[in-house]
Each structure stands twice: as structure tokens, then as C-alpha cells.
Amino acid sequence: MKTVEVTVDALRERKDQLRTGQRVRLSGNLLVSHGDSLRLLESALAEVEGDRTLVLYHGSALVKGREGARKVSSLGPASCHRYESLLVRILNLFPVSMVIGQGAMGDAMSEACAARGCVYLQAVGNTGALNAGRTVAAELFAENGDADPVWQLEVSGLEAVVSIDSCGRNQFRRAKTRATRQLKALLKERF
């Protein structure tokens, strides 16, 4: 399938055209947070005013340097399935247009995407240095205590694939059904 170029600024108009399995090259600003720091993101977003398009990257970034001269040395997604309920909660509270993460998401995320008009994209994990090269700028969005800080990054050409579209169609659900059927058949065979 052809890769489509999408900018965060045009995401609201474009997101409903994105279909599961489609590869996307994204440019624009996104917020990076994962695991327990999603709570920090939630409280920080509550203070953000205005009608901005939100893209959440569920992952982590290694950022070097001081304010004004920050450089990302590694950026990668983190497995989402353990944090599905937290991510769904954020989707229900804030106007998030896109979530980028790693791995599968379940029915709760599919339903939230359909209800909120959000898309979930899967990025390839552990490609930290590659994604760092696709990062233009970094600034601190929120920090508090021991939790990982939330970074706002400007990216150019970040690649990912649509896993759940804004109608709630979930690519993983189909793949999981296939794998479960195959597993049952294989367990009947013997070594």
C-alpha cells in the first residue's frame, strides 16, 4: 500500500481518510509520554487552552542538552496494551486526533477511536536512532518528580502504519483471530 504524507496541522481533515494497513509519514508536533508518565500528561493537558490538534506518541525519548539547544538521541514507541485503559481515558478527556504506539490495542481502544474520531498507528519499536534523525526540535512539555518528562517534539517524516482507523476497524483483531485459529490447529499436531 502506498505511503501517504500527513501533517499534524492537516490531520483533522485527513484522519477520516486513513484506513487500516495504510502507511503514514507524519510531520509536525507531537507529545511523547508513556507508562506512568501518562498521568503527568493528563494533568498537563488539563491546563492547555485552545483548540490545538493533539498527537500522542506513546513512547520515550532520550534528550540531551539544555533548553534552546536540545537534541534527541533516541526516540522509540513503547508497547501500549498494558496502558490501554489510561490511553482510552485520555482520548475521552481531550481532543486527541492520533495515537502512535507499539503493538496491539483491544476493543476498548477501537471503541474510543470510533467514538472520538481518533486513529491509532503502530510504529516499529526500537528504531530509536532512526527516529531521532526524523526529529527536528524538542522542548519540555511537563515534568514532575520521578516520572519520565513529557516532551513535545517536532518530527519530519516519522513512519507508522494505521492499526485502528477512525471507524474503529482494528487490524490487529483480524490478525489475532487468524493466529488463534492456526494455533488451535497446530496444537492438534504432534512433535
Next chain:
Amino acid sequence: MRRSYWEKNIFELIRRTSTSMPADVENAIRKTRRLEAAGSQAQWALDEMLAGIRAARESDTPLCPDTGALAFYFRVPVGFDTNALAAVVRAAVSRATRAGYLSQNTLDAISGARYPTNIGHELPAMYFDQGGRKNVDVRLVMKSAASENEGSQFSLPCRDLGVDSDLNGVRACALETVARAQRSGLGPGVLGICIGGDRSSGQAHARGQFLRKVGERSRVRLLSRLEDRILKDVRKLDIGPIGSGGKSALLGVNIDSLSRLPGSYFVTISYMGWAFRRRGAVMGPEGGVHRWLY
């Protein structure tokens, strides 16, 4: 022991492990890429991985921001000062964290407070084996939390899987683990499997299988056949590298066994995602590198 030599070279080992994938893993990814259809999502994912490996090596930056839990495996001469060696490792890990080759990944289990130098309670993990040798063999494996989360331990017979205490049961445990790991998007992975042992020795021995190269077959013929069979069966699951379909859900399977009691048959499976960071070196007692491994 010359502490400064040791610290410098253990630091270099950490740098290499964090930024440069071993050739056996990279070659296995290239090989598995040929199994996927041209232009497929699976092939795109594998291309991203290969590009990520190149970028990390060229930019001398961590392959992944999650640099994982560090496990050092030392084989040292009899009477070697392992306390001094452990102190050197801690100093090198602190330095590598400050230099950005390791993320601040170590937390207090209860409070969640961060250890800024990655030196915590039993972390980094160090294993020492003394024996009749002149040099020190050191190997480092970095394993992400997500990979560790996908491991499992089975006690056979298993009613849920419908299998008995035999190698067919081991095969079923492996397939079940790979199918469950589909959700994580960590693939293509590598399985380290220990048959037998007890709950704790099985875990250690399963993880120890990651010291073997990917594609290095068991010297026990029956286990080697089982490794091949699991690899073939996993392709039929149609999971692919990121869980959305394809043949390349696994790069390799390394199986070994430990003695067991008649009343228990544990199958312990450690899962490693494709970012299989493993390096090693043979070092002289003074800390100079004789040769790099992998």
C-alpha cells in the same frame, strides 16, 4: 587488576552493546525479510528495523531509548577478585548513563524513585563463574522491560494447552508464548527455553540461552529438531514482525535442559524482542581486550 583499564573497556562494552547490534541478529533479520512478500507491511517493518540498526551504529546513539536491564555474565580464573570486578562494572554503568548510552532505567520498587546512575538493588545483574582459565570472558545482554514481560513459565502437564510432560508439550508452550507476544509488537523475537530445573534455575538458564548466537543450533539432536520445528510452526501462525501478519514472528529458538525432579516438568521461556543487544569480550586479567565477541 588495573582498575582504569577495566573501567574503560567495560564502558566500551556497554557503548557497543547499546549502539551496535551483533552481526548474527542483523543477519537473521535480513534472512527473515526474504520470507515476506515484497511491499508488505511485514517487509516495511523489517526495513525500518534494518534502517534503525544502521542509524544507531552511524550516529553512535542507543538503538532504543529503553536500554533495558543489564545482565553481565563473567567467566573468570579461580581466585579472581570478583568484588573488585563488580565495583568496576558499577562505575562503568554510571559513566555510560551520564554519557547517554544508557537511559535512567532503574527505579526503587516501592517508591518508584529513580536511581540516576542505574545502580540499584541487584541491578545491574552480574553472574560470576570461576574456572580453570587464564582470561576473563565477559558478555553483556540488555533486555527491555517489554521483552521481559512476555516471558512465561509452564508446569507440565498443562490442561489448558491439552499437553503432557514431553517435548510436544514444550513445543505447545513455545507456540502459546509467541501467540501471546503478538500483542506487544516486539517481533520478530528470539526464544530462550529451559526444559526442567526448578522455577528459579529455569529462569536463569532460559535467559542464559541468549548468550548463544541466533541460529546456533542445540548440540542435542532432539532439541535441535525441536528448535527447527518451532520455527516452522510459528511461520504458520501468520503473526509477522509487528503482529499484523506475515511469516517472520521469530528469528530463532535456543533450547537447553536442566535436570528435574520426577514430580515437576517446568518449561521456562524467556522472550527477547528483535532489539537483541548482546556483546562480549575476552579480556586479560589486567583488563585489556584480547578480542571482541559476537
